[in-house]
Amino acid sequence: EFDYIVDAIDTLSPKLALIKGALDRNIPLVSSMGAGAKTDPTKMEICDIAKTHHCPLAHMLRKRLHKIGIRTGFQAVFSPEPVREGAMILCEEQNKKSNTGTISYIPALFGIGCASVVIRGLIGEM
Numbered sequence: 001e002f003d004y005i006v007d008a009i010d011t012l013s014p015k016l017a018l019i020k021g022a023l024d025r026n027i028p029l030v031s032s033m034g035a036g037a038k039t040d041p042t043k044m045e046i047c048d049i050a051k052t053h054h055c056p057l058a059h060m061l062r063k064r065l066h067k068i069g070i071r072t073g074f075q076a077v078f079s080p081e082p083v084r085e086g087a088m089i090l091c092e093e094q095n096k097k098s099n100t101g102t103i104s105y106i107p108a109l110f111g112i113g114c115a116s117v118v119i120r121g122l123i124g125e126m
Contacts, residue, residue, distance in 0.1 A: 030074065
């Protein structure tokens with residue numbers, strides 16, 4: 001039995017599977033969205049997944065969630081900061097992944113945001 005789930009998966013399919021599993025089992029969940037290509041820590045936001053904006057990972061996740069009938073129901077940590085030009089290395093070759101540069105403090109900040117959601121959820125403030 002779990003009190004809370006923190007999703008910090010960057011790959012869409014396993015992220016979707018974890019979220020669906022948590023929601024199906026009524027386990028509270030917070031999900032970290034894309035920290036890559038972001039540099040401004042003051043832009044971090046926490047809200048329901050339905051209200052996320054200007055985050056490519058959250059956008060792709062919402063589309064996949066909508067296909068399975070999920071539109072809301074868990075908190076997301078994200079940044080609406082525009083993706084910095086030159087921070088993404090796109091690869092068109094088959095079986096090759098694109099790369100997105102990530103500065104060290106943004107994933108840490110998102111982790112702190114997730115921890116905040118968990119603690120506030122456990123003490124009844126969320």
